[in-house]
Amino acid sequence: MSTATIASKNYKKLSLQVALNGLSFCVFDTLNGNVLDIQEVKFNYTQSLEDQLWRTFVDFSWLTKFYDEVVVLHDNNFSTFVPKPLFDEHYLGSYLQYNTKVFESDFFAYDEMSTYDMNNVHVPFVNVNNFLIDQFGTFDYKNVNTVLVSRLLELSKNKEEKQVYIHLQETHFEIVIAHNLKLLLYNSFEYKTPEDFVYYLLFTLEQLQLNPETVSVFMLGKISENDPCFEIAYRYIRNISLLDVSALATNYSLSQAEALQYYILLNS
Numbered sequence: 001m002s003t004a005t006i007a008s009k010n011y012k013k014l015s016l017q018v019a020l021n022g023l024s025f026c027v028f029d030t031l032n033g034n035v036l037d038i039q040e041v042k043f044n045y046t047q048s049l050e051d052q053l054w055r056t057f058v059d060f061s062w063l064t065k066f067y068d069e070v071v072v073l074h075d076n077n078f079s080t081f082v083p084k085p086l087f088d089e090h091y092l093g094s095y096l097q098y099n100t101k102v103f104e105s106d107f108f109a110y111d112e113m114s115t116y117d118m119n120n121v122h123v124p125f126v127n128v129n130n131f132l133i134d135q136f137g138t139f140d141y142k143n144v145n146t147v148l149v150s151r152l153l154e155l156s157k158n159k160e161e162k163q164v165y166i167h168l169q170e171t172h173f174e175i176v177i178a179h180n181l182k183l184l185l186y187n188s189f190e191y192k193t194p195e196d197f198v199y200y201l202l203f204t205l206e207q208l209q210l211n212p213e214t215v216s217v218f219m220l221g222k223i224s225e226n227d228p229c230f231e232i233a234y235r236y237i238r239n240i241s242l243l244d245v246s247a248l249a250t251n252y253s254l255s256q257a258e259a260l261q262y263y264i265l266l267n268s
Contacts, residue, residue: 009068010066010067010068011029011030011031011032011068012027012028012029012030012036012065012066012067012068013027013028013030013067013068013069013070013071014026014027014028014062014063014065014067014069014070014071015028015070015071015072015073015265015268016063016070016071016072016073016132017073017075017144017264017265017268018053018072018073018074018075018125018128019043019075019076020043020049020076021042021043021045021170021171022040022041022042022043023040023041023043023053023056024038024039024040024041024262024265025037025038025039025060025062025063025265026038026262026265026266026268027062030068030069033251033252034252034253035252035253035254035266036062037062038254038258038262038265039060039062040261041056041059041060049125049127049128050127050131053128053131053132054131057135063135064135067136069140070132070136070138070139070140071139071140071141071142071268072128072129072132072139072140072141072142073141073142073143073144073147073264073265073268074122074124074125074128074141074142074143074144075144076122076123076125076143076144077100077145077172077174077188078096078100078102078122078123079096079120079121079122079123079143079145079146080095080096080098080099080120080121080122081113081118081119081120081121081149081183081186082095082110082118082119082120082121083117083118084114084117084118084119085117087110087118087119089110092108092109092110092121093106093108095121096108096121096122096123100123102123106123107123107124107126108121108122108123109121109122109123109124109141109143110122111142111143111146113146113149113150115150116149116150116153116181116182116183118183120142120143120145120146120149122143122145122146124141124143129141144264145174145186145188147264147267147268148167148174148176148263148264149176149183149186151263151264151267152165152176152178153176153178153181153182153183154181155178156178156179156180156181156182157180157181158180159178159179159180160180161179161215161216162177162178162179162184162208162210162215163177163178163179163216163218164176164177164205164210164215164216164217164218165177165178165217165218165219165220165243166201166217166218166219166220166221167219167220167221167263167264168197168219168220168221168222168223168227168229169221169222170222171190171191171192172188172189172190172191173188173189173191173197173200173221174186174187174188175187175188175189175200175201175204177204177208177210184208185204185208187204194228194229194231194232195232197229197232197233198229198232198233198236201217201233201237202236205237212236212237212238213238214238214239215237215239216239217233217237217239217240217241218240218241218242218243218244219233219240219241219242219243220242220243220245220260220263221260221261221263222260222261223242223260224242224257224260225242230242242256242260243260243263245259245260245263246259248263248266248267252266254266
């Protein structure tokens with residue numbers, strides 16, 4: 001929502017990250033730069049997505065308040081990054097057909113990433129947008145990976161070596177490889193065991209001819225040094241660590257674990 005006058009602003013911003021298996025949200029006080037609330041809600045597969053969204057809005061009063069700005073992040077891997085010189089907005093579906101199953105009836109969108117001379121073509125959850133229009137009227141929406149990749153590319157600025165970033169979630173992870181503001185690779189893998197995870201990671205490094213003995217790998221998301229995925233990766237990769245989010249945590253008075261888990265929301 002946007003307001004016409006300064007007098008009517010309430011200096012609150014809501015960021016929502018919606019996936020099929022759950023929702024996270026963050027409420028920002030934009031005047032003081034604080035986080036007022038941050039929550040994660042799990043969904044189950046026995047009810048429709050719309051029913052569970054409705055229940056979440058009933059359970060959390062923050063979601064029914066007025067905001068100057070609402071940002072919705074669609075958390076799925078139905079997306080692909082397209083360099084601007086190769087981009088034509090009349091053929092959005094054709095960019096996605098190589099890495100996901102698309103249908104003529106799908107609704108396609110794209111997020112401009114002009115700083116990096118590319119666009120992220122994606123399939124948003126139309127039913128989620130329809131539900132949220134009834135709640136908020138207008139809002140901005142984008143694919144979650146637009147925020148993730150933009151922020152990680154920013155971190156790679158002036159770094160001589162290639163940087164590998166892994167955003168770990170419960171059933172899948174995203175891998176971003178960057179070199180001084182250039183995106184070398186983005187991919188998403190589903191995994192069930194730590195062994196699955198490290199196999200995909202090492203395979204990706206091999207494909208890009210990156211040496212596990214020398215390359216820098218940073219992990220973020222739902223991760224700690226005690227996580228089995230971190231522990232197994234640590235066995236094979238010499239320079240692996242959790243992403244330094246101390247400034248983000250301090251800025252919003254959060255723990256390091258919260259700043260890692262909600263990294264995308266906090267940067268939205």
